[in-house]
Amino acid sequence: MKIKFAIIAVVLILSIDSVSAKKAPGFIIKHNCDTIFGEVNISFFDPYSGGFVFYGINLEPFQSVLYFRENNSTRFTAFTPKDIAGFGFTYKSVNYRFKTLLVEYRSIIRSERKRLRFLNLIYQGQLSLYKEIVRKESYFTTGAPNRLVDYYDYYLYDDKHGLKRVIPTKEFRTLKDMLQYYGMHPNFIEILPSDARFKDVKYFLEEYDLWKRWIYYYL
Numbered sequence: 001m002k003i004k005f006a007i008i009a010v011v012l013i014l015s016i017d018s019v020s021a022k023k024a025p026g027f028i029i030k031h032n033c034d035t036i037f038g039e040v041n042i043s044f045f046d047p048y049s050g051g052f053v054f055y056g057i058n059l060e061p062f063q064s065v066l067y068f069r070e071n072n073s074t075r076f077t078a079f080t081p082k083d084i085a086g087f088g089f090t091y092k093s094v095n096y097r098f099k100t101l102l103v104e105y106r107s108i109i110r111s112e113r114k115r116l117r118f119l120n121l122i123y124q125g126q127l128s129l130y131k132e133i134v135r136k137e138s139y140f141t142t143g144a145p146n147r148l149v150d151y152y153d154y155y156l157y158d159d160k161h162g163l164k165r166v167i168p169t170k171e172f173r174t175l176k177d178m179l180q181y182y183g184m185h186p187n188f189i190e191i192l193p194s195d196a197r198f199k200d201v202k203y204f205l206e207e208y209d210l211w212k213r214w215i216y217y218y219l
Contacts, residue, residue: 026089028068028079040089041067041076057091060133060150062098063118081116097121101155101163103132119155123202125209127182130155130163154201156182166201175201184208 026040042057066087067076079087086099098118107113119130132153154166161182164172172178175196180189188211196204 022091023069024089024091026068026087028066028087029085031085033085036070038068038070038073039076040087041069042089042091043067057096059096059120060135062096062120063133066098066118081118086118099128099130099157101130101157103155103163104165122154123205125205126158126184126212127205128157129166129202129205130157154199156201158182166198168198175204179204179208185212188212 021044022042023039024042025037027035027037029035043061044058064080066079066084068079068087069076081100084100086097088095088097090096098120100116101119102114103117103119104114117132119132121128122131123129132155134151134153135148136151155163156166156178157163164178164181166175166178168174172181174194175198176189176192176194178198179192180186185208188208192204
């Protein structure tokens with residue numbers, strides 16, 4: 001009976017270990033632009049809920065730390081946004097790319113107003129679009145905390161204009177204002193609807209790159 005129990009315990013431990021983490025081929029980009037290839041550790045354990053992620057990948061932890069093992073190395077090393085310029089990996093035929101960027105926040109605490117983060121690249125064209133996962137508590141109508149919910153903030157970036165959160169501000173009252181600031185061609189800006197929504201920014205970036213190819217082909 002004891003032997004049977006021990007076998008079951010070992011099987012359970014191995015099963016939990018195989019579910020909790022996977023290894024994926026990936027790379028890191030150093031600040032001097034050198035690319036180092038190796039493996040990325042993907043954890044499927046969610047420390048906020050205390051459970052496991054069975055569908056997809058929990059990308060939120062990647063925004064602050066990466067566990068990476070260089071080829072021909074036996075140990076994983078933790079890298080923060082201060083340590084590297086970015087990283088990437090491939091899991092189930094999907095390529096994930098992250099870049100170190102300085103993000104500005106509204107906070108009464110000065111030290112928390114600017115933070116380096118690994119932001120997830122979700123579109124690359126003339127402009128880059130990045131996503132940040134922000135976890136916040138949701139509440140019942142009684143005001144009692146319910147659970148953590150993921151929200152998404154989107155950022156436009158290019159080397160000339162830097163990083164801007166895709167939301168209406170005093171500087172950018174409309175999406176057209178923001179895209180014009182980032183140097184989109186005036187002829188394309190003119191045909192954008194005046195009520196173009198900020199949350200549809202990826203669609204308009206895709207349309208712009210298609211428009212440029214069409215113009216180039218027919219000119």
